[in-house]
Amino acid sequence: MSLEKPLEGKVGIVTGVANKRSIAFGIAKAWHEAGAQLIFNYQGERLKDGVIKLVQETFGADTPVCDLDVTSDESIAHFFEFVRTKTDHVDMMLHAIAFAPKMEGCLEGHFADIPRDAFNLSLQVSSYSLIALSRAVAPLMVNGGSIMAMTYYASQKVVPNYNLMAVSKAALETCAKYLAFDLGRREKPIRVNCISAGPVQTLAARGVSGFTGMFKVYEERSPLQRSCTMEELGATATFLASDGSASLTGQVIYVDGGYEIVGM
Numbered sequence: 001m002s003l004e005k006p007l008e009g010k011v012g013i014v015t016g017v018a019n020k021r022s023i024a025f026g027i028a029k030a031w032h033e034a035g036a037q038l039i040f041n042y043q044g045e046r047l048k049d050g051v052i053k054l055v056q057e058t059f060g061a062d063t064p065v066c067d068l069d070v071t072s073d074e075s076i077a078h079f080f081e082f083v084r085t086k087t088d089h090v091d092m093m094l095h096a097i098a099f100a101p102k103m104e105g106c107l108e109g110h111f112a113d114i115p116r117d118a119f120n121l122s123l124q125v126s127s128y129s130l131i132a133l134s135r136a137v138a139p140l141m142v143n144g145g146s147i148m149a150m151t152y153y154a155s156q157k158v159v160p161n162y163n164l165m166a167v168s169k170a171a172l173e174t175c176a177k178y179l180a181f182d183l184g185r186r187e188k189p190i191r192v193n194c195i196s197a198g199p200v201q202t203l204a205a206r207g208v209s210g211f212t213g214m215f216k217v218y219e220e221r222s223p224l225q226r227s228c229t230m231e232e233l234g235a236t237a238t239f240l241a242s243d244g245s246a247s248l249t250g251q252v253i254y255v256d257g258g259y260e261i262v263g264m
């Protein structure tokens with residue numbers, strides 16, 4: 001493993017790029033600089049042109065990009081058929097997908113008002129998708145692999161307004177642990193971890209009521225007096241994808257200026 005290019009020769013799947021502010025895009029840049037070849041998804045026609053343009057201008061005109069909606073088994077199957085036309089193996093996969101409807105109680109207001117359908121949809125998109133994508137990618141991880149998912153601290157402690165997404169993240173983190181136990185026992189082990197990012201200004205984050213005020217709280221209370229940068233998230237994801245983290249699985253790694261350790 002080269003220290004300058006720790007992911008040289010590795011192939012990665014990056015899900016969740018919506019635009020240049022997406023965490024997935026920041027992590028993809030780090031993986032690309034570390035020497036990896038990447039395959040991307042876009043979610044539906046609305047994002048198609050923008051994501052293809054962004055990804056191919058940044059990572060090269062022949063960078064593979066394919067539609068993937070994680071609520072559809074057919075779409076997942078189609079995406080991985082596409083992946084198989086581009087590579088015979090995958091070494092790492094980033095899950096950076098989350099959704100909760102803008103309905104009463106979901107991302108603001110009373111938690112007790114969350115409707116049943118909204119709950120089911122959020123858990124399906126944000127949590128079950130890690131199981132579905134891990135199952136689909138596992139046969140391609142012929143040399144072993146590293147899967148990582150983006151999560152947030154609201155899974156552990158109450159963060160006002162995070163409501164339904166907090167429950168989805170708690171489920172996501174538990175899915176990651178059980179997947180780590182299951183897939184780690186293969187002859188070629190697959191590791192599964194979560195990166196718990198502090199607040200970052202993205203499209204999804206702006207959906208949480210009062211999100212911008214969170215930066216001030218992190219400045220006041222976290223040991224490093226700030227949240228995190230995209231470059232720091234990229235560096236952590238590169239470490240998790242590299243052979244240097246070969247014994248690390250089932251963990252939630254906080255990249256949040258140390259906010260997670262503070263009680264008051």
Ligand code: NAP
Binds near residue numbers: 016152
């Ligand atoms: P983002 O740019 O909006 O990315 C979220 C992605 O999820 C979008 O590409 C979105 O596509 C995709 N998605 C939603 N429903 C999907 C579906 N059915 N199938 C496939 N993709 C779907 O926001 P982000 O902040 O970078 O979010 C990435 C991850 O980081 C999320 O898991 C988020 O919870 C997590 N995270 C974010 C922060 C933060 O402060 N930003 C902190 C901690 C963790 P559409 O735009 O079409 O919905």
